[in-house]
Amino acid sequence: MPNLPDPIFVAIPAFVILVIAEMIYARTSGGARYEPRDTAASLTMGLGNTISGVLLGGIAVYWFTLIEPFGLFDIGWAWWAFALAFLLDDLVYYWSHRFAHTVRWWWADHVVHHSSQHYNLSTALRQPWLSPLTLKFIVFGSWLVLLGFPPAMIAFVAALNLVYQFWIHTEAIGKMWAPIEWIMNTPSHHRVHHATNPRYLDRNYAGVFIIWDRLFGTFEAERKDEPCRYGIVRNLGTFNPIKICLHEWLAIIRDVRGSKSVSEALGYWLGPPGWSPDGSRDSSKILKARWKARQEEKSDPTKVAAE
Amino acid sequence: MSEVITLIIVIGASALAVGLLVALNAFMGGWTRARLSDVTAAGERIGVDVLGFRPSPMATLDAERRTALVFEQGGARLGLAVCRGDKITVRALRPNELVSADAVGSELGLRLDDYTLPQVSLRLGDPTQAQRWVDDIKAFMSQADSKD
Numbered sequence A: 001m002p003n004l005p006d007p008i009f010v011a012i013p014a015f016v017i018l019v020i021a022e023m024i025y026a027r028t029s030g031g032a033r034y035e036p037r038d039t040a041a042s043l044t045m046g047l048g049n050t051i052s053g054v055l056l057g058g059i060a061v062y063w064f065t066l067i068e069p070f071g072l073f074d075i076g077w078a079w080w081a082f083a084l085a086f087l088l089d090d091l092v093y094y095w096s097h098r099f100a101h102t103v104r105w106w107w108a109d110h111v112v113h114h115s116s117q118h119y120n121l122s123t124a125l126r127q128p129w130l131s132p133l134t135l136k137f138i139v140f141g142s143w144l145v146l147l148g149f150p151p152a153m154i155a156f157v158a159a160l161n162l163v164y165q166f167w168i169h170t171e172a173i174g175k176m177w178a179p180i181e182w183i184m185n186t187p188s189h190h191r192v193h194h195a196t197n198p199r200y201l202d203r204n205y206a207g208v209f210i211i212w213d214r215l216f217g218t219f220e221a222e223r224k225d226e227p228c229r230y231g232i233v234r235n236l237g238t239f240n241p242i243k244i245c246l247h248e249w250l251a252i253i254r255d256v257r258g259s260k261s262v263s264e265a266l267g268y269w270l271g272p273p274g275w276s277p278d279g280s281r282d283s284s285k286i287l288k289a290r291w292k293a294r295q296e297e298k299s300d301p302t303k304v305a306a307e
Numbered sequence B: 001m002s003e004v005i006t007l008i009i010v011i012g013a014s015a016l017a018v019g020l021l022v023a024l025n026a027f028m029g030g031w032t033r034a035r036l037s038d039v040t041a042a043g044e045r046i047g048v049d050v051l052g053f054r055p056s057p058m059a060t061l062d063a064e065r066r067t068a069l070v071f072e073q074g075g076a077r078l079g080l081a082v083c084r085g086d087k088i089t090v091r092a093l094r095p096n097e098l099v100s101a102d103a104v105g106s107e108l109g110l111r112l113d114d115y116t117l118p119q120v121s122l123r124l125g126d127p128t129q130a131q132r133w134v135d136d137i138k139a140f141m142s143q144a145d146s147k148d
Ligand SMILES: [Zn+2]
Pocket: A097, A101, A110, A114, A193
């Protein structure tokens, strides 16, 4: 087994330099925006994520060590194995990320990343603290190990994937050369992912390659006539990292405790974010439908009169 | 043991780096505190974030122009727009999402059943205006009681 460096650890100095560069760019050109309390919250979440990785990451490591002997093939450490692992890990990332937006249990964790109303390089570092406790690594992380890729190789390519995703959290870069926009996840595509405009909700789940969104029908291009509004549907009223970390978990507990039946409790726990038994809350699906109806009303006012 | 010490040093250095970046951000400035120009703008803003919210003329803005309350047409929801830094955070409150409304002089204070936004306060023109809003909000909150 080669001695692989931790790509995130290696990239940290570059992250810091790029954040400073973007801050200067924001100050001099107005083409990006930073606000100190938001920056503090995002960076503290990033630091906490690293600490929690050290404290809780062992759970995932233990699981992967446990299932490693059951790998279908002995893939080994060839260069092509790295390339294939990188590609397949990105596919796994797409689905894992898609489920993180559609299952509230996983959304409670991932919402942290979306909870800033800003979109800058510090937002990339706004990461959850309790991820291993969601057991998402079992459902999505096991596939490549069971195929026979060495867990250390998967960890390495997964970290490279996350390092790639850092630079796309910026408003400083517009649309790039068309072939790049077609294949790769770019700042433009990921801005859409962080936007709460109904048109953009639950779109562009890609990590590195945007082709997965094109393939699985979740791609949405950024439009000039629809600037992104960043954040979540119900934006947070706090910069407190503990509250940012816990708010959706506590909301789930509260909803489940108030449930009138087991199916209701399951809906609140594993249903889509915003699910409610009577549809009185705003899930992405409901918001998109409401928005579509309004668009149709605007283009054909007779429709409203007829209804 | 040395690994633990290295880890503590790395975490300590990272925390210091976070502090320095935030200080640099504060020192450089470059953002402007968000303000709501008037109650119409506040109502429109709530309508953008909460699709379908139709603002009524029954609305107020605090003296700082940082917080606004706007009743929805028909009175089903109370719209709230709060400036936080350079951004605006919005709520369309149902009666059961409000815990209390009080006035101290011309200061209107609301407590919300909201983990990340538990309270807001607005400095209004005079004590009478603040008390009138307390009465209106309490009447609005009583809709929740009558539904139980
Ligand atoms: Zn996401």
